[in-house]
Amino acid sequence: MTTQDLSSEIGSALPYLRRYARALTGDQTSGDRYAAATLEAVLADRNMVIEASSPKVGLFKVFHGIWVTTGAPVTTESDGPRAAAQKHLARLTTNSREALLLHTIEEFSLSAVAEIMQIGGDEAEILVETARREMADGLSGRVLIIEDEAIIAMDLESIVADLGHRVTGVARTRDGAVALGAQDTPDLILADIQLADNSSGVDAVNDLLADLGERPVIFITAFPERLLTGDKPEPAFLISKPYSEEQVRSAISQAMFFSSTETLKA
Template sequence: MNSHSPTSLMAALPFARRFARAMVGSQQEGDGLVARSLRQGLAAGLPAHLALYASIASLTADTAPQALSARERQATLLTSLEGLTRQEAAQVLGLDDPAFDTLLDTARKKLRQMVCADVLIIEDEPVIALDLRLLVTRCGHRVVGAASSEAEAIRMATEYKPGLILADVNLGRGGDGITAVRQILRHVSIPVIFVTAYAERLLTAEGVEPAFIISKPFDRMTLAIATYQAITAGQIPAV
């Protein structure tokens, strides 16, 4: 049984889903992981959102050799994607502060050495697209194109064959980023990261949703770990 209030758990669920999906690489498996976490019961000594993260982390382990261990991926996702402090993330993983600092610093050093990807940016705002281009480049990746509409995104994906797509959800008059990605994935298999200022709106577990989501604004490390997870998870995000 969970000792946390239903209200606190409901508030934490969208972000727990994001964390779980990022860890396992798919909407269905991530949401199943959250359900298992709730069924097994949550630690009473932590706030609801931290207890839920802790339960999810306890159920995810290394299933195949990767450059980053499950523990290292959890540490980077919790601090970068989920925005926890180092102290909060250490509590979630059951580590003392020095041990967590060592874990996180090692993971970040590994991320900086990762092989780069060819990235297609789908973003209708020119200034934001430029910022994304600079951020992607500083992470060591190559930007092969920046599309501002559904039609342009589909054309560029066909022409440039990127290894990763970074897509805004709302393209204004240019359409919808999720619709563009749906069309692209009908023909090719490309990992996709969706970018939105309202991540919780895509994390309701109602219908088909993206597997990889990062919230605006985000920093270089958030993009680095999201990119690593999207490329190495071995599954294409459901959209």
């Protein structure tokens, strides 16, 4: 692989590394620091990426080496949502959340997860299943769905209900979302970006957070790269369309458990 090809591969993978880092830390600034440290390590020794099964796997593998070395910190706050998240995370089996995110949200195969985390394939599978179980236990809440396509909205309702959560309503427009949020306060917002009347799901979410206060948000979009630019605050949880049921289930469990309040500003 030429230097130019390698740079292109890394450039394509970087937005998703940043997404992963942000979901792990619950904070865009912290996540970006880890991504920057990863790039610095790759620039110092690109063989760490070249020798991997793919440049993307290599990039995530370098990240994980740094993440583990620094103790996988999430927050140093003594109170607030991130401090509560830290207490929750302390109860999880070591490395299980990382394995779940890599396999479901970032869509790495179990063999790739094992390579990234430098563990055996069987261990990677066990960690993913353990994370699913631990994060689902005892978690239930109210979920507002903002989605203008009826079939997708019904699918999301089914997934949310199967996880034991209650759907407070389904909104097709920005104004509809704000109205539903005022009627029944959600614990989690699941939002599409482009809505029925050409209004913005991003604007709808920001209106809701301004009225209701901070709470976890999951965005769904067919063009995630447009939101993962690094030019502005970005969502902690972002699912690409077409999505899989497993991605949605994982993101909801992660968001409910971690209670990340990072969202996107238009």
